[in-house]
Amino acid sequence: METEMNLPIEELLAFFKALSDANRLKIIGLLATGPHTVEQLAASLNLGASTVSHHLSRLSEAGLVSARAEGYYSVYSLQTDQLEQMSRRLLKRENLARLAQNTDLEAYDRKVLHDFLTPDGRFKTIPAQEKKLLVLLRHIHQALEDNRQYTEKEINEFLKRYHDDFASLRRYMIDHKLMARENGLYWKI
Amino acid sequence: METEMNLPIEELLAFFKALSDANRLKIIGLLATGPHTVEQLAASLNLGASTVSHHLSRLSEAGLVSARAEGYYSVYSLQTDQLEQMSRRLLKRENLARLAQNTDLEAYDRKVLHDFLTPDGRFKTIPAQEKKLLVLLRHIHQALEDNRQYTEKEINEFLKRYHDDFASLRRYMIDHKLMARENGLYWKI
DNA sequence: ATATTAATTTGATGATAATCAAATTAATTA
């Protein structure tokens, strides 16, 4: 039973933040040679014990080290599992794509629409830039009825709701394979 | 010809720092689905273009993304190589140990010696704590001559230079396998 | 019981870095 966890962004972030400090990397290095107490680490790194304690707690939250009490010492050890798991996850591209799952993928399109549409839904201008034009063409495209044959007159009326230059719009739609024409009839693709 | 690079701490640190920000992780996620321009990313993340540009430059320095100029766009793509290389390196324990290579491994010992030795090199007290006692015993140990047989009288003289309680020292040295005895003769191990 | 000792926690300080707005650069279009 392989539990192929999904990869929450918070966990990954905690992992990287834990390792994004030079002294914490050195601690990892020292622990890779064997368990150490706080004061041993503090002496080797020339840092205060409180500082090292703080670093260890951050590493601990990320699951990278663990502590075992021994007398009044805390003996810290490296958790190699966590390192290996994380690096293995990083290799999977589909995991990476999931990092963006809560971002707003259509935000750009909405921005373009907002910039180019008047309040009543007509185009202020037909954008010269290909990328923005495409956003508007897709906007028209989704308004076309499925499985309907439009006469040329009908399609012109339809397109005129967006911009007076319906002829250009018609051509663009066909050029970009969002619409097809045959024998004077037009339909959505 | 496999160039199994050693792993400079600066490079690792740059790598982790580059990935230790939530928005940069999201950028990685978005780029994992395909190339994007700065303004597309900015819209999706609801950030200013200048901020995204800044993030991209940090990712770029770490070799995680690359830009290709296209018109006045910069189209950024994910460099999966770098991600894979780094995660593979993380799996090697010997690489980790190397992270500590410039740290001061003997600093703790020196601190203990400093705390327990008088200026003329004698022990103020014999430490009760095992760990510190061991440091002092090793200090004595390295002063013993190699391949020399000490009579009991000689070893007592030798140890008395460190502390009046030479009998305890003698016992500790033997208990900790730093010295051996047979037929009233002592030698360094 | 009281001292000592290691670790942690708390509070304060300084350094680093994320963010935005404005200015600048570089490329394209009119």
Place this chain on the structure above:
DNA sequence: TAATTAATTTGATTATCATCAAATTAATAT
């Protein structure tokens, strides 16, 4: 050539975080 546009750079502001010192906690040793 002038105007537009995307990207970058610069400067200022704010938030985060590493660090230390001092106080506290928990365990051991006298």
